[in-house]
Amino acid sequence: MKKIHLLLLKSFIRPFAVTLFIVMFVLLMLFLFKYIDDLIGKGFAWYTILELMLYNSATNVAMALPLSVLLSTIMTYGSLGENYELVAIKAAGISLRRAMYPMIVVVSVLSISAFFFSDYMLPVANLKYFSLLYDARQQKSADLLPEGVFSRNFPDYTIRVKRKDPDGQRLYDIMIYQKSSDGNNTIVTIAREGLMFRTMGDKYLVLKLKDGVRYEESPSENVQWNPRQVLRRFRFKETEQKFDLSSFKLKRTDENEFKSASQMMNLKQLRGFIDSVQTQVDGTLSTNYKMLTPYIKYFSLPAKSAAIKRFIPADKGGVLKSMKLTEQIMALSTASSEVRSIKDVVKNRTDRYNSDSMTIRRYASEVQKKFTLSAACIALFLIGAPLGAIIRKGGLGLPVVISVIFFLIYYIISTIGEKSVRAGNVSTFFGMWVAIIVLTPIGLFLSYKAATDSVIFDIEIYKRFFNKLIRRKSN
Structure with missing residues (x-):
């Protein structure tokens, strides 16, 4: 009996690890496709992107774990049925229900672990993930001076570069508008070419300009009324201008500002x-x-008393x-x-x-989510194990199709229930547990059919049934 339990556990652990990795990878790719424009071209360090991907993977566990349990159980029991190992187990006098005991224990441990993960680790991961993603989306682009565009990346400056070399260092036809103390663009610098580089520590961006002219307007001095503007013009062969890069560094927002959201709280909070x-x-x-x-x-009006001589009727x-x-x-x-x-x-x-x-x-609804994740793992296991024993197909073919169909049913029902709860149309408990309430009887029914060697998915039986109906109608 112990050898059979070890066989079932080995047959389950490998598909579960593979499917969990694949599902997490797919969800991570969806995240990257969604926020690729907010992450690329902003000069983030590699460890910042890696940290964001790690936190996103932790937040995807709530969706990846039930799907992995469903798919791996279908693959496990489908492979055992395809190789006639389930037949050998039944021939040894061991029923399917008894053979499922070690799997039930493993899935129960996974469900309990999922509850503690969603209560203790998931709020922390959500806090880190959403705060870092917010700061990353607020970050300015690392392309400081794009070609042919009036860039306002630097405060009080508007800069246009007509053309750049492929290396991005040498610039041509540069125009710089600088705001004066009164907020007007009264200082203009035009240069034929220039060289762009950063100082040590990326504190400043330096533009070394060549062959240019600088125009500056200012009010005349010692005049109290109707001051006339004074225009100054400076020609230069070479000059330098420095721009502060502190606004282009990733600034982290205080995480306490995000702690009031429901996704960042544990059950007690x-x-x-x-x-x-x-x-x-x-x-x-x-x-x-x-x-x-x-x-x-x-x-x-007071009650009638001797003090009141006469009442006026209404x-x-x-x-x-x-x-x-x-x-x-x-x-x-x-x-x-x-x-x-x-x-x-x-x-x-x-x-x-x-x-x-x-x-x-x-x-x-967030409170109920802490429990529905664990219940979803058990409910989908009750569907996956008998389905695998009935269809008797292993691998990533038919099991993937069936598991995706059932998971979509679970996801759609749970999403509709959650939205109905937040709209106030149904009670919190029913709306958050409606998917489990619908799927659990299906799992129990399939378990009964698998234990009684049902041929519910045998196509030949359905062909015979419809052929009999056609013959009766023709007669």
């Missing part, structure tokens, strides 16, 4: 945040009546009929003003309540 927001919402609801009371004017036709025309107009104007004030107050309070409720639903 999420529940604490939800409780605080819920307390705030409950307090707001209790104060709504107190805020609306000053806008509602009403009068209460007009059954309405209160307004007992008033004069001017009093009616004033009463209606006052009432409409009070209604508008109440509507404004209620609208502001309603918008705030809806915003807080949406925040609670978003954070509550």
